[in-house]
Amino acid sequence: MELSEIIVQKIREAGPVSFKKYMELCLYHPDLGYYMVPEHPTRPAGDYYTCASLTPVFGIAIGRQLEEMWNCLNRSVFTIVEVGGGPGLLCKAILSYLRRNKPMYDRLRYYIVEKNAHTSCGPEEDFDQKVTCFNSLKECPAIEGCILSNELLDNFPVHQVVMQDELKEVFVDYRDGFVEILQPAGKELRNYFSELNVTLPENFRTEVNLAANSWMRDVADVLNKGYILTIDYGYLSSELYQPSKSRGTLLSYYKHSVSEDYFSHIGRQDITSHINFSALIHWGNKYGFRNCGFTLQCYFLLSLGIRDIINEMLSANKNVVGASAKAAQLYHTLLMDMGSRMKVLIQEKGGCCKNLSGLKILYRENRRPFTESDRACCK
Numbered sequence: 099m100e101l102s103e104i105i106v107q108k109i110r111e112a113g114p115v116s117f118k119k120y121m122e123l124c125l126y127h128p129d130l131g132y133y134m135v136p137e138h139p140t141r142p143a144g145d146y147y148t149c150a151s152l153t154p155v156f157g158i159a160i161g162r163q164l165e166e167m168w169n170c171l172n173r174s175v176f177t178i179v180e181v182g183g184g185p186g187l188l189c190k191a192i193l194s195y196l197r198r199n200k201p202m203y204d205r206l207r208y209y210i211v212e213k214n215a216h217t218s219c220g221p222e223e224d225f226d227q228k229v230t231c232f233n234s235l236k237e238c239p240a241i242e243g244c245i246l247s248n249e250l251l252d253n254f255p256v257h258q259v260v261m262q263d264e265l266k267e268v269f270v271d272y273r274d275g276f277v278e279i280l281q282p283a284g285k286e287l288r289n290y291f292s293e294l295n296v297t298l299p300e301n302f303r304t305e306v307n308l309a310a311n312s313w314m315r316d317v318a319d320v321l322n323k324g325y326i327l328t329i330d331y332g333y334l335s336s337e338l339y340q341p342s343k344s345r346g347t348l349l350s351y352y353k354h355s356v357s358e359d360y361f362s363h364i365g366r367q368d369i370t371s372h373i374n375f376s377a378l379i380h381w382g383n384k385y386g387f388r389n390c391g392f393t394l395q396c397y398f399l400l401s402l403g404i405r406d407i408i409n410e411m412l413s414a415n416k417n418v419v420g421a422s423a424k425a426a427q428l429y430h431t432l433l434m435d436m437g438s439r440m441k442v443l444i445q446e447k448g449g450c451c452k453n454l455s456g457l458k459i460l461y462r463e464n465r466r467p468f469t470e471s472d473r474a475c476c477k
Contacts, residue, residue, distance in 0.1 A: 102364040104130070116270075126255070133213075157195065168202050171243070183212050240320060258304075304339065307377070329395060391444055
């Protein structure tokens with residue numbers, strides 16, 4: 099049975115489903131969901147790529163930040179928990195870098211949390227002894243170290259809401275095709291905006307990622323002391339609810355094409371929305387975390403010496419045809435392209451140092467977009 103038929107059957111049996119439930123089935127149905135099938139979407143023929151799938155340079159930069167975090171935690175046993183680790187590309191790059199630091203590497207553990215049973219978990223060969231795999235964050239033992247995620251939270255199923263005479267939630271019905279209907283929003287959705295002190299204008303449509311708030315609670319249960327490093331697409335509340343985003347941020351990706359058609363290619367297209375970093379900070383505070391800083395990925399990477407890392411790569415491959423052009427392309431992608439759109443949030447628990455190297459250049463909403471002239475800002 100096709101996934102679309104399964105969803106139609108659920109609607110006929112129990113009535114309209116929330117958009118959140120519809121999105122959850124599209125992405126995470128155990129057998130037919132987009133993220134649960136054997137073919138991983140970050141492979142070259144997939145619908146998208148991540149910085150980690152492009153180059154190990156990205157993982158090396160993150161490794162530098164993790165190394166500093168280890169120093170802040172008195173160089174004791176340090177556990178990295180990568181949630182949504184996929185095939186382990188980021189893990190392999192990080193471990194390759196950290197292996198140079200023997201005192202840290204000897205005290206290092208690496209957990210990958212990945213719910214797709216078809217995805218190979220972690221690097222092979224001599225890294226295996228460092229990597230342990232789990233199906234969910236709740237399975238992990240308590241740790242000191244860092245909870246790391248890269249492009250994870252934007253794929254959590256979200257509620258869609260529209261402000262009319264009152265806050266309405268979007269549900270999905272089936273009438274010779276999938277259609278949207280509106281129903282009064284429940285208390286949890288109304289409280290979400292009250293807690294963030296947000297009032298939506300009339301006819302404003304947006305997403306509510308309650309799963310991200312629950313995720314923060316799960317992180318708090320696992321992390322005794324250390325950091326959360328979140329890299330993702332998103333905004334602060336002050337940006338997310340501007341008139342320019344009155345249609346929301348939800349998008350579908352199918353074979354490298356982008357649309358707002360969520361009811362086609364069911365189970366075969368990605369559906370994502372930008373996350374609310376203000377919500378992560380707010381609920382993080384509730385669960386005992388403190389904000390270290392929020393910045394653009396380009397500023398984060400520049401602060402960690404991405405220029406030197408790429409130059410080292412270029413030097414090591416100077417005899418390879420096209421190495422220089424590849425290095426230039428990497429610089430553009432990591433900084434100018436994805437780096438100007440991706441955000442980085444670091445939070446700490448347990449009184450750890452907040453003055454981290456990756457946060458030398460903090461993001462300010464009124465700062466112009468990253469340009470070529472910004473390349474020199476971390477010299």
